[in-house]
Amino acid sequence: MTLGQxxxxxxxxxxxxxxxxxxxxxxxxxxxxHTAPTIxxxxxxxTPGPEIVDNYRQALYSGVGERVRGTxxxxxxxxxxxxxxxxxxxxxxxxxxxxxxxxxFEFPGRMFFFWMIFITLMLPVEVRMIPTYAVVANLGMVxxxxxxxxxxxxxxxxxxxxxxxxxxxxxxxxxxxxxxxxGAMRFFWSVLLPLSRTNIAALFVIMFIxxxxxxxxxxxxxxxxxxxxxxxxIVRMIGSGESATDWNMIMAVAMLALVPPxxxxxxxxxxxxxxxxxxxx
Amino acid sequence: xxxxxxxxxKLLPFLLLAPQLAITIAFFFWPAGQxxxxxxxxxxxxxxxxxxxxxxxxxxxxSNPLYxxxxxxxxxxxxxxxxxxxxxxxxxxxxxxxxxxxATGYRTLIVWPYAIAPAVAAVLWLFIFHPxxxxxxxxxxxxxFAWDYRLHxxxxxxxxxxxxxxxxxxxxxxxxxxxxxxIPKTIIEAAAIxxxxxxxxxxxxxxxxxxxxxxxxxxxxxxxSFFDTFGVIHAITQGGPGRATTTLMYRLYRDGxxxxxxxxxxxxxxxxxxxxxxxxxxxxxxxxxxxxx
Numbered sequence: 001m002t003l004g005q006x007x008x009x010x011x012x013x014x015x016x017x018x019x020x021x022x023x024x025x026x027x028x029x030x031x032x033x034h035t036a037p038t039i040x041x042x043x044x045x046x047t048p049g050p051e052i053v054d055n056y057r058q059a060l061y062s063g064v065g066e067r068v069r070g071t072x073x074x075x076x077x078x079x080x081x082x083x084x085x086x087x088x089x090x091x092x093x094x095x096x097x098x099x100x101x102x103x104x105f106e107f108p109g110r111m112f113f114f115w116m117i118f119i120t121l122m123l124p125v126e127v128r129m130i131p132t133y134a135v136v137a138n139l140g141m142v143x144x145x146x147x148x149x150x151x152x153x154x155x156x157x158x159x160x161x162x163x164x165x166x167x168x169x170x171x172x173x174x175x176x177x178x179x180x181x182x183g184a185m186r187f188f189w190s191v192l193l194p195l196s197r198t199n200i201a202a203l204f205v206i207m208f209i210x211x212x213x214x215x216x217x218x219x220x221x222x223x224x225x226x227x228x229x230x231x232x233x234i235v236r237m238i239g240s241g242e243s244a245t246d247w248n249m250i251m252a253v254a255m256l257a258l259v260p261p262x263x264x265x266x267x268x269x270x271x272x273x274x275x276x277x278x279x280x281x
Numbered sequence: 282x283x284x285x286x287x288x289x290x291k292l293l294p295f296l297l298l299a300p301q302l303a304i305t306i307a308f309f310f311w312p313a314g315q316x317x318x319x320x321x322x323x324x325x326x327x328x329x330x331x332x333x334x335x336x337x338x339x340x341x342x343x344s345n346p347l348y349x350x351x352x353x354x355x356x357x358x359x360x361x362x363x364x365x366x367x368x369x370x371x372x373x374x375x376x377x378x379x380x381x382x383x384a385t386g387y388r389t390l391i392v393w394p395y396a397i398a399p400a401v402a403a404v405l406w407l408f409i410f411h412p413x414x415x416x417x418x419x420x421x422x423x424x425x426f427a428w429d430y431r432l433h434x435x436x437x438x439x440x441x442x443x444x445x446x447x448x449x450x451x452x453x454x455x456x457x458x459x460x461x462x463x464i465p466k467t468i469i470e471a472a473a474i475x476x477x478x479x480x481x482x483x484x485x486x487x488x489x490x491x492x493x494x495x496x497x498x499x500x501x502x503x504x505x506s507f508f509d510t511f512g513v514i515h516a517i518t519q520g521g522p523g524r525a526t527t528t529l530m531y532r533l534y535r536d537g538x539x540x541x542x543x544x545x546x547x548x549x550x551x552x553x554x555x556x557x558x559x560x561x562x563x564x565x566x567x568x569x570x571x572x573x574x
Contacts, residue, residue: 011380013373014391017387017391018387018391020447021390021447021450022390024402024405024409027409028408031408044416094300101297105287120305123309124504124557126511126530127316127553127557128309128313128550129538130543130550131311131316131550135307135308135311135312150308153304154309174287174288184290185293213398213399213401215512215515231400234401235404235515235516238404240431241407241411247414250408251408254405258396261397261398262396265395269389269392273459276455
């Protein structure tokens with residue numbers, strides 16, 4: 001359907017788009033391969049420098065440079081990874097169970113409970129930050145792993161997605177399972193869970209990125225350096241953004257912060273696109 | 282939709298719902314209720330007595346010139362971010378929809394910023410636009426332009442808007458592309474046979490058919506620009522210089538977390554909650570109607 005149109009124009013516009021999206025990551029990489037003084041003088045070349053190994057080693061294992069007193073990136077990466085995985089598995093587990101209950105059981109208050117979960121879609125963690133912090137503080141969970149992850153686990157999005165998928169499962173399948181003598185939980189494990197694989201993969205990608213990229217909540221809930229996530233850690237390293245700081249190390253940490261989620265999105269693109277775009281929203 | 286075959290069990294469904302409900306009640310409903318309750322109280326400076334004051338907190342917040350300034354910044358910021366995140370995404374999606382060779386490659390290269398945290402995106406662009414060390418920042422100064430987002434409020438606002446929009450384009454791109462691909466090609470061909478030019482085909486056939494996607498994205502982008510952009514602002518400008526980039530969300534963080542004004546920040550939370558709930562309700566009502574036609 002490009003009758004009479006310029007064949008090269010779409011490619012040209014797309015290439016400009018790609019440059020705008022790839023340029024910053026390229027410069028970040030370049031920044032992570034030069035020395036701090038080279039960058040601070042403002043004459044960083046546009047080609048990779050020789051300091052790549054030293055910079056990443058410093059970022060990963062020390063986190064401390066001339067000006068920056070940061071946390072070693074291995075620790076930051078570990079904290080982010082644990083947080084993201086806890087959020088992902090927590091969200092998927094509780095959402096599978098609650099969607100299963102809402103779709104396959106008849107019980108008093110079914111729709112009421114469904115709406116109770118549904119309405120949480122409207123309250124991002126940011127708006128209820130301070131009262132949620134108060135709850136977490138009362139439970140003694142400030143600066144703990146539980147306090148960091150559990151408030152982020154409740155997920156209307158995942159529940160809605162599984163509910164929608166479960167509604168498309170034909171009644172005959174349930175009949176067949178019941179005739180074969182399978183109880184509810186057996187049906188869940190042996191029929192429903194294997195059928196949900198694609199949806200689980202899609203949610204895995206979306207929720208991993210959501211978890212890895214959390215900012216405001218970790219910022220207020222974690223107080224000790226040892227629990228900092230990499231997104232928080234890097235912003236703390238920048239401080240007020242002076243010219244003469246350890247930009248080489250900061251850029252190495254920036255690369256380390258963006259590689260895991262970017263790899264996941266690129267490797268699992270098919271499921272990610274399906275999970276994000278397909279469900280009727 | 283109702284199922285014919287259901288499992289019969291009195292206790293099990295409640296057990297299955299329990300984890301989700303426990304978390305939802307503890308970390309959604311209870312805090313939201315607390316926010317509403319606190320927004321009706323005023324605490325004395327020593328925290329010794331609290332007084333029930335009805336809507337006085339809201340009166341104080343809404344008559345505070347600093348808050349009104351944050352409203353103004355938020356309106357400018359959100360409008361600009363939403364437009365800048367959506368228009369290029371639509372353009373790129375229309376182009377990607379026409380490309381046959383290399384479409385997946387382009388998609389991969391355009392989609393990846395979705396995976397980046399707003400705060401990390403801020404770090405990447407800060408490094409580029411830094412007035413002394415950034416590649417573009419230095420270039421702007423070399424051309425005689427007094428570029429320094431740390432001193433000039435309007436420049437800080439432009440930079441935070443740009444970074445926030447940049448990060449969101451890929452999300453919009455995916456939805457626009459999916460929307461475009463679901464438009465039956467026969468309709469577009471029919472318009473072409475009737476002699477409609479490509480521009481006319483776009484504005485009179487494709488764009489109207491895309492309107493549900495556009496409307497959905499409009500709401501999502503407004504909500505994004507309200508809340509998720511906190512990381513961008515916190516990393517680059519901390520709401521400054523002056524209060525040039527203090528949005529409502531940043532104001533809430535300042536008043537509630539840094540200045541510990543419980544009543545005032547609760548009132549601000551309630552106002553923001555009302556705004557999000559309003560937007561979401563509009564969105565779902567609209568989509569409901571679309572499904573029925």
